[in-house]
Amino acid sequence: xxxxxxxxxxxxxxxxxxxxxxxxxxxxxxxxxxxxxxxxxxxxxxxxxxxxxxxxxxxxxxxxxxxxxxxxxxxxxxxxxxxxxxxxxxxxxxxxxxxxxxxxxxxxxxxxxxxxxxxxxxxxxxxxxxxxxxxxxxxxxxxxxxxxxxxxxxxxxxxxxxxxxxxxxxxxxxxxxxxxxxxxxxxxxxxxxxxxxxxxxxxxxxxxxxxxxxxxxxxxxxxxxxxxxxxxxxxxxxxxxxxxxxxxx
Amino acid sequence: xxxxxxxxxxxxxxxxxxxxxxxxxxxxxxxxxxxxxxxxxxxxxxxxxxxxxxxxxxxxxxxxxxxxxxxxxxxxxxxxxxxxxxxxxxxxxxxxxxxxxxxxxxxxxxxxxxxxxxxxxxxxxxxxxxxxxxxxxxxxxxxxxxxxxxxxxxxxxxxxxxxxxxxxxxxxxxxxxxxxxxxxxxxxxxxxxxxxxxxxxxxxxxxxxxxxxxxxxxxxxxxxxxxxxxxxxxxxxxxxxxxxxxxxxxxxxxxxxxxxxxxxxxxxxxxxxxxxxxxxxxxxxxxxxxxxxxxxxxxxxxxxxxxxxxxxxxxxxxxxxxxxxxxxxxxxxxxxxxxxxxxxxxxxxxxxxxxxxxxxxxxxxxxxxxxxxxxxxxxxxxxxxxxxxxxxxxxxxxxxxxxxxxxxxxxxxxxxxxxxxxxxxxxxxxxxxxxxxxxxxxxxxxxxxxxxxxxxxxxxxxxxxxxxxxxxxxxxxxxxxxxxxxxxxxxxxxxxxxxxxxxxxxxxxxxxxxxxxxxxxxxxxxxxxxxxxxxxx
Numbered sequence: 112x113x114x115x116x117x118x119x120x121x122x123x124x125x126x127x128x129x130x131x132x133x134x135x136x137x138x139x140x141x142x143x144x145x146x147x148x149x150x151x152x153x154x155x156x157x158x159x160x161x162x163x164x165x166x167x168x169x170x171x172x173x174x175x176x177x178x179x180x181x182x183x184x185x186x187x188x189x190x191x192x193x194x195x196x197x198x199x200x201x202x203x204x205x206x207x208x209x210x211x212x213x214x215x216x217x218x219x220x221x222x223x224x225x226x227x228x229x230x231x232x233x234x235x236x237x238x239x240x241x242x243x244x245x246x247x248x249x250x251x252x253x254x255x256x257x258x259x260x261x262x263x264x265x266x267x268x269x270x271x272x273x274x275x276x277x278x279x280x281x282x283x284x285x286x287x288x289x290x291x292x293x294x295x296x297x298x299x300x301x302x303x304x305x306x307x308x309x310x311x312x313x314x315x316x317x318x319x320x321x322x323x324x325x326x327x328x329x330x331x332x333x334x335x336x337x338x339x340x341x342x343x344x345x346x347x348x349x350x351x352x353x354x355x356x357x358x359x360x
Numbered sequence: 361x362x363x364x365x366x367x368x369x370x371x372x373x374x375x376x377x378x379x380x381x382x383x384x385x386x387x388x389x390x391x392x393x394x395x396x397x398x399x400x401x402x403x404x405x406x407x408x409x410x411x412x413x414x415x416x417x418x419x420x421x422x423x424x425x426x427x428x429x430x431x432x433x434x435x436x437x438x439x440x441x442x443x444x445x446x447x448x449x450x451x452x453x454x455x456x457x458x459x460x461x462x463x464x465x466x467x468x469x470x471x472x473x474x475x476x477x478x479x480x481x482x483x484x485x486x487x488x489x490x491x492x493x494x495x496x497x498x499x500x501x502x503x504x505x506x507x508x509x510x511x512x513x514x515x516x517x518x519x520x521x522x523x524x525x526x527x528x529x530x531x532x533x534x535x536x537x538x539x540x541x542x543x544x545x546x547x548x549x550x551x552x553x554x555x556x557x558x559x560x561x562x563x564x565x566x567x568x569x570x571x572x573x574x575x576x577x578x579x580x581x582x583x584x585x586x587x588x589x590x591x592x593x594x595x596x597x598x599x600x601x602x603x604x605x606x607x608x609x610x611x612x613x614x615x616x617x618x619x620x621x622x623x624x625x626x627x628x629x630x631x632x633x634x635x636x637x638x639x640x641x642x643x644x645x646x647x648x649x650x651x652x653x654x655x656x657x658x659x660x661x662x663x664x665x666x667x668x669x670x671x672x673x674x675x676x677x678x679x680x681x682x683x684x685x686x687x688x689x690x691x692x693x694x695x696x697x698x699x700x701x702x703x704x705x706x707x708x709x710x711x712x713x714x715x716x717x718x719x720x721x722x723x724x725x726x727x728x729x730x731x732x733x734x735x736x737x738x739x740x741x742x743x744x745x746x747x748x749x750x751x752x753x754x755x756x757x758x759x760x761x762x763x764x765x766x767x768x769x770x771x772x773x774x775x776x777x778x779x780x781x782x783x784x785x786x787x788x789x790x791x792x793x794x795x796x797x798x799x800x801x802x803x804x805x806x807x808x809x810x811x812x813x814x815x816x817x818x819x820x821x822x823x824x825x826x827x828x829x830x831x832x833x834x835x836x837x838x839x840x841x842x843x844x845x846x847x848x849x850x851x852x853x854x855x856x857x858x859x860x861x862x863x864x865x866x867x868x869x870x871x872x873x874x875x876x877x878x879x880x881x882x883x884x885x886x887x888x889x890x891x892x893x894x895x896x897x
Contacts, residue, residue, distance in 0.1 A: 126634060163462075163466050164465070164466070164632075164634070165465060165466065166632070166634070167632055167633070183465075183470065184469045187466055187467065187468070187469065188466070189467060191466075192462070192466040192743060194462050194463075197463075198460035198461075198462055199460065199463070199466070200376070200380050200459065200460065202379075202380045202383035202384055202387075203376075203379075203380065203383075206777075211372065211376055211466055212467060213466050214372050215369055215373070215468050215472075259463075266460065335599075342452025356439055
């Protein structure tokens with residue numbers, strides 16, 4: 112993989128007359144955690160869908176793990192993706208779902224089994240692994256979705272609201288897992304509304320507003336106001352760059 | 361140019377699709393499982409009949425090769441056309457897409473997903489035809505006294521069904537893609553769907569469906585599709601061409617390969633291209649009006665909300681079309697006679713009233729869905745809630761039933777008193793039917809969504825509500841309209857020793873009185889259920 116995990120140039124998505132993402136330029140180094148913030152409807156999910164090849168860009172270019180997003184097959188083999196709604200079959204058990212995905216990812220059976228058990232244990236799902244997903248709580252489904260996305264050790268992991276619906280202990284596990292992943296070579300592209308998560312984990316934060324990247328930098332850099340030396344919270348920064356009162360503006 | 365699907369991935373996806381489908385089926389209600397059991401029994405009967413028919417065909421081919429061969433040549437044409445149509449149709453509505461699509465498309469290449477859908481789709485769409493025909497092939501070989509006919513017939517059946525399915529799939533996917541791209545279709549989906557249904561129903565009613573199908577079968581028969589007969593009959597008939605038999609196998613392989621590539625290409629367009637999003641249109645069609653003054657604001661809002669939901673998601677009302685078959689005989693009779701028969705207006709009055717009751721009132725609690733607890737604590741009373749639903753049904757179904765019945769009754773040979781009685785029934789029964797339905801629907805609610813198409817689920821009335829309402833309706837409204845025709849009225853009059861006029865008026869009054877009584881009970885039950893609703897039942 113190149114030293115740049117994600118790179119976009121003037122990436123644009125239009126739906127008819129509506130521009131969802133406009134001339135987005137990102138350069139995200141490998142092995143980093145990128146916190147992608149923005150109010151509802153800012154274009155975060157559309158950006159993720161373009162980067163995961165689920166939606167074609169209207170304009171501009173993007174590469175993920177060294178592969179152009181127009182080359183779906185090359186991108187797909189190197190990424191893991193957790194959308195807002197975890198893509199799970201409710202009729203399968205947690206273990207069946209993960210074994211199935213491991214099979215589709217061509218993971219050797221013994222390795223896959225070991226990794227599945229390890230991750231189920233880490234996410235406190237080992238005892239419920241043989242229950243149908245339809246019987247899982249929202250948090251348990253979210254955990255299976257996360258395990259599924261990271262099962263094959265992807266180069267780039269796209270997580271859309273990964274801590275949504277999780278209790279504090281599970282959310283802590285997710286944060287620790289992301290931190291653990293980032294210690295290696297993996298790159299995590301993290302979209303969330305939970306600012307402390309980004310504050311804690313992200314190397315770089317980008318804020319999308321109305322389809323455009325309005326600010327980008329390290330959490331520490333964004334929080335300190337250079338001219339006055341005054342410290343702000345990430346929430347202050349978010350509200351300021353997205354029009355003061357967020358989506359209601 | 362896309363490549364071919366990975367066989368291992370495709371097999372895994374197909375296996376999982378079938379496993380998930382089977383588990384979904386097993387979680388269905390006992391009634392649905394029993395219904396499937398009945399269908400399976402019918403399938404066994406069909407297999408036995410097909411096997412015996414094939415046995416006779418084998419014998420006939422040996423005894424009278426020329427004549428029998430003519431008939432046998434029709435089989436691949438009919439089977440090919442049927443499988444191709446079913447594959448295309450099912451691809452549009454169900455098997456052309458996959459649950460958790462985003463998960464799949466970020467895990468394996470799209471072509472592997474298509475490969476899985478083709479495999480599982482083939483089993484789902486053609487399984488109930490292919491399996492009986494494979495069994496029947498044994499009967500054919502025995503009848504013809506030629507063992508080699510068995511493997512060759514099986515090969516012909518499998519090659520034909522696979523090829524027809526694989527050709528139908530991309531055609532259906534292309535139609536699905538075009539439907540998803542058309543703003544006109546997105547905007548007028550309900551009206552276009554109704555138009556197609558009416559056209560199809562019209563073809564059946566006027567006995568002209570064959571006019572459409574016959575040329576297709578004939579075209580297939582005159583094409584290399586007929587060569588599948590050569591393959592099956594090669595060891596039985598001297599006239600069967602070995603060259604054509606080989607050609608059809610090679611041709612099947614080539615066409616199937618191309619069809620798979622086409623399926624991948626079209627599916628990629630369908631999944632990755634931006635479709636028309638009709639939901640993005642801004643609309644605000646709900647506003648106050650004269651209904652507020654007539655019914656009171658809350659009742660009017662309940663009625664308007666029902667209409668609006670039906671307009672935005674008309675597919676959830678599909679079930680009201682199920683009993684439309686009752687109209688087949690009277691309409692066909694009228695078409696054949698060239699005039700309105702006496703049975704048609706009374707049947708229209710009966711079906712129209714039933715439909716009115718089934719529209720918005722047959723699942724009042726379940727239809728509210730997640731909103732029900734909120735509706736229950738907004739201050740809307742049971743009387744207002746039930747009144748709104750009954751009004752929504754009656755104001756929509758009532759006038760249509762009345763006008764249609766009145767026009768047809770006047771045009772029919774019914775005597776004047778029967779015309780009046782039928783029209784009165786058409787005016788009174790629809791609101792009474794809605795009132796009956798609201799009670800039955802409350803007593804037998806259904807809160808779980810039912811899968812209507814792959815991407816569409818809706819909460820529809822329970823089978824119990826459907827059945828009990830229909831029985832109560834027939835016992836009450838059926839009496840009011842059932843003996844208005846001259847034949848029935850005369851028969852009853854003779855049996856009772858009274859005049860036909862007395863029978864007509866008497867049954868109308870009795871039927872309406874019974875319906876009225878049932879309506880009263882229904883409304884009271886529904887009002888009480890809503891007023892005392894709690895989330896723990």
